[in-house]
Amino acid sequence: MSNHDQNFFNLFMVVIGALVGIAVILIITARIVAGDTQLAWVQGDPAYAAAVDARIAPVGRVSIAGEEPAEAAGETADAAPAADAPAETAKVVDGEQVYNTACMACHASGAAGAPKTGDAGAWKARIAQGADTLHKHAIEGYQGAAGFMPPKGGQTQLSDAEVIAAVDFMAAKSR
Ligand code: HEC
Numbered sequence: 193m194s195n196h197d198q199n200f201f202n203l204f205m206v207v208i209g210a211l212v213g214i215a216v217i218l219i220i221t222a223r224i225v226a227g228d229t230q231l232a233w234v235q236g237d238p239a240y241a242a243a244v245d246a247r248i249a250p251v252g253r254v255s256i257a258g259e260e261p262a263e264a265a266g267e268t269a270d271a272a273p274a275a276d277a278p279a280e281t282a283k284v285v286d287g288e289q290v291y292n293t294a295c296m297a298c299h300a301s302g303a304a305g306a307p308k309t310g311d312a313g314a315w316k317a318r319i320a321q322g323a324d325t326l327h328k329h330a331i332e333g334y335q336g337a338a339g340f341m342p343p344k345g346g347q348t349q350l351s352d353a354e355v356i357a358a359v360d361f362m363a364a365k366s367r
Pocket residue numbers: 290291294295296297298299303304305306307318321325326327329330334335336337338339340341342344345346347355358359362
């Protein structure tokens with residue numbers, strides 16, 4: 193090899209070495225950033241933790257005659273979050289959010305004969321039926337003159353409370 197080639201080779205190895213170093217730095221940076229992602233935020237959210245608590249709460253509890261019920265005695269540490277959880281999840285029900293995901297498809301445009309949100313004329317007689325009837329029709333479904341309102345808007349995974357919140361949101365917007 194000539195001297196010229198040797199010089200070129202040395203420079204080439206320095207450049208390759210520098211690139212490998214940069215790659216290693218990028219990999220380390222990426223790992224640090226990945227530790228602080230969406231997943232970490234979601235799992236750290238108290239509302240999420242409360243929802244998980246509610247899902248994994250024991251279905252029942254054995255009370256033995258002659259003993260204070262565990263909850264009344266306040267002796268079970270794990271009973272407290274289970275008891276609190278339903279209230280916690282009830283609080284996070286957001287009628288607007290439920291409406292946006294489950295009801296807007298029909299009620300924003302008036303598709304399939306649905307009364308449009310904000311159309312006071314279309315809602316006047318419906319609201320006059322009373323909130324209980326509106327809630328019932330939204331939860332159980334309802335065939336009216338204008339069309340068919342599917343039970344819970346077709347989103348049967350919604351709780352009754354979520355549907356009620358969405359109805360109240362829609363009705364309030366349509367007065
Ligand atoms: C597939 C379309 C569709 C979706 C999705 C939908 N609706 Fe409806 N909804 C209708 C139609 C059509 C009517 C009118 C029925 C009639 O009166 O003939 C209606 C009527 C209603 C009424 C009035 C009932 C009454 O007694 O007058 C309420 C309240 C209501 N919907 C709530 C909801 C809520 C809450 C959601 C979301 C959870 C939802 N709807 C999703 C189609 C839909």
